[in-house]
Amino acid sequence: MKETWWKEAVVYQIYPRSFMDSNGDGIGDLGGIIRKLDYLKELGVNVIWLSPIYRSPNDDNGYDISDYCEIMEEFGTMEEFDRLLKAMHERGLKLMMDLVVNHTSDEHPWFQAALKDKNSPYRDYYFFRDGKPGGLPPNNWCSHFGFSAWEKEPEGEQYFLHLYTKKQPDLNWDNPSVREEVYRIMQFWTDKGIDGFRMDVINYISKAAELPDMPEDGPHLATPYFANGPHVHEYLQEMNRRILSQRDFITVGEMVSVTTDQARLYTHEDRHELNMVFTFEHMYLDAVGEDKWQIRQWKLSELKAVFGKWQTSLADGCWNSLYLNNHDQARMVSRFGDDGKYRVESAKMLATFLHTLQGTPYIYQGEELGMTNIRFGSIDQYKDIDTLNHYAEAVTVFHEDPKRVMEAIYAKGRDNARTPMQWDASPNAGFTDAVPWIPVNPNYTEINAEAAIRDTESIYHYYQDLIRIRRHHKVVVYGDYNPVCEEHPSIYAYTRRYQGQMLLVVLNFFSDPAVIDLPKACLPENGVRLIGNYEDAPACEVHMKLRAFEAVAFLGGDGGEQIMI
Structure with missing residues (x-):
């Protein structure tokens, strides 16, 4: 077993919008993160993964980027970022940035140039195609967020591809100029001194060239044609040669619909691609197929089979990432444990599970406090585009019972993970002095960091123990x-x-x-x-x-x- 620092690390994910507000506008920011670095250092983590902080119109909360080399104004300035990175390194903390390069915002200058001139070289940075006769889109693909994966350009005849919202057009990685632009962006942040990249849906960057229809009797989410495509390994190896090999980076690729055999190709140390992948197989244990909104009861036998398979399949020359929740998933104690009577016990049990498997554990903000899912009274209180699109499509197109749709949202909606971090029992959980961008979970008066730090038997202190154990016992x-x-x-x-x-x-x-x-x-x-x-x-x-x-x-x-x- 090759021993490396990133295998021994524990990663803490920060969702900046919901972590800590330092300027009283109700939105978390870089200044708030700086304030809380000592909390993270005391917890014992080694690496901080920041969800996107780049300039963005926020159609998908920062995963729609309009400028990769500027900071979102709501979060602060580049000068504040520089102070944040310096403060992290002074505390022995490493920074992993979120790299979102399967798509951009439709407000990115590349896409705006493509719209203005059909002969622009930027047109080939994206997937523009003619529609089918009868005013139909180029193929029958749907997006991950519901409805068609194609949108007609505002002033033109062609459609453009978007696997997520219509404000997130997909990049065409088969164009060498696109790849050069991505490496330029990565070099910008590498030169700043960051320590790694989490790569958003990175196994989607190579699509089937012909963009064929899915079979009419099959699902229209065309995963076989856009996931793990024909050139994905060629492009990642090129990225590694150009950027990742410069430093001893930590890298993890978010990869929906990846098998263990495919993961070995992405992560084996001899292939020079990535360190780890985020698999989703265990995230579908309580779903019908890959439709997270169709909920079924998960079984321990299935969880054992999935984790066991990944543990053994990646044991030789590869490496696992270990997680049960993040910014896209419901809170793990509500999903896999008991967020009522046995909230503390079950949160500690799940933490023990993640931190005693082979792989690098990822802690999502508030997980170390046992934060739980939220049940807003109305769909109007939800902010997540995925949740809102699902509700609209389920109720208006498929005429599902709104109450049943809401129950699925209570269980699986992404806003479950995005309510503000619960720092103390003061108004708004100490997150902000203003009206928070999304309401705080009402249980913050009982579940908060201040109370957890005081209580030596808390979930927080248990996480400290688990992290300390990993640091001192290589068998773990x-x-x-x-x-x-x-x-x-x-x-x-x-x-x-x-x-x-x-x-x-x-x-x-x-x-x-x-x-x-x-x-x-x-x-x-x-x-x-x-x-x-x-x-x-x-x-x-x-x-x-x-x-x-x-x-x-x-x-x-x-x-x-x-x-x-």
């Missing part, structure tokens, strides 16, 4: 993964081994107590408790009884007695 980072008692209906157990040490992790994923009989070979020699989410814990024995959402990890072997929590 590099150890191989071996599932135990895979058929157990409610307990997920596995072992990790590395350089003479052995880790045993036993997790009850449900509220009912559960009993497990472990094979004796799975018990670490002279095993002692490394961490657990109850004050007392079961002994490291064959027969083990776990309480509601109980998590416990035992360490044995050489050095097993060290750094106990």
Whole structure:
């Protein structure tokens, strides 16, 4: 196993709009992040991933970029960014920027030039096509946010492709000039001294050249024709040669619809592409197919199968990213745990799970506090374009019951993750002195950072312990993964081994107590408790009884007695 700093790191994602407001306009900003760097340093994380902070009209909250080398005015100035980066580095924190280059904003100068002149070289920066007879778009693809993936240009006859909102036209990476522009942007930020890139839907950058129709009887989300396309590895290897090889960067690619075999191609250390990918396979466990709005009950057996497959398939020369929520997903304690009676226990159990697998853990802001989903009373209170488009299409086009649509939004809407960070029990959770851009979750008076820091048994302090354990025990980072008692209906157990040490992790994923009989070979020699989410814990024995959402990890072997929590 090749040991590297980014494998041993813990990443913390900041959604700047909702993190901390420093100037009283109700919107989080760079100044607010600077104020809270000591909080992040104390938590113990190594890397900060910032969701986009570039200039943007905010149709999709910053993922529609109009200038990649300027800061969004609501967030601050380039001078403030420079101060932020300097302050991070002074604290030993690294910065990972969000690179969004599958598409731009329709207000980007490239696209505006393409609209003004049909003969402009910028026309080929995007996908402009003639429509079909009868006023139909070029093909039957739909966007991820509903409705057609094609929009007719305002003053012309052609359509342009947008896999997301109509204000996010897709870039044509087959044009070498586009790739040169992207590398120029990356070089700009590299020269500033950043430490890595998270790459938005980066496996979409190579589309099937002919942009064919999907079969009429099939889904119109044309994933086979725009994901993992014919030249994607060629382009990423070129990017690596030109930019990523300059520094010891941390890189992770967001990749919808990627298999483990494909992920190996993207991440194997011999291929010189990326360090990690964000897989979505586990994010669809509670969905019908890849339609997140069609909800079904997830099963532990399926979760075990998915995580087990990724753990074993990427164990040789590749690396996993570990996450259960982010800015695009519901809060993990509401989705995979219990955000009511057992909120604390289940949040700690899920954290134990993520931080004891092989891979780099990603913490989404507020996760370390056990922040929960939000239930706004009206669709009018929601801000997310994906949520609003889904509601409009479901109710007006497909005539679904609005109450049923809202229940799906309560469970899966992206605004669940985007309510303001809950800093204290003062008005607006200490996030702002003004009216926040989106309402604060009413439970902030109980769930907030100030209260969590005071309470030594809080979820926050448990995260500190988990991060400290990873830092002191390489078996937690590099150890191989071996599932135990895979058929157990409610307990997920596995072992990790590395350089003479052995880790045993036993997790009850449900509220009912559960009993497990472990094979004796799975018990670490002279095993002692490394961490657990109850004050007392079961002994490291064959027969083990776990309480509601109980998590416990035992360490044995050489050095097993060290750094106990």
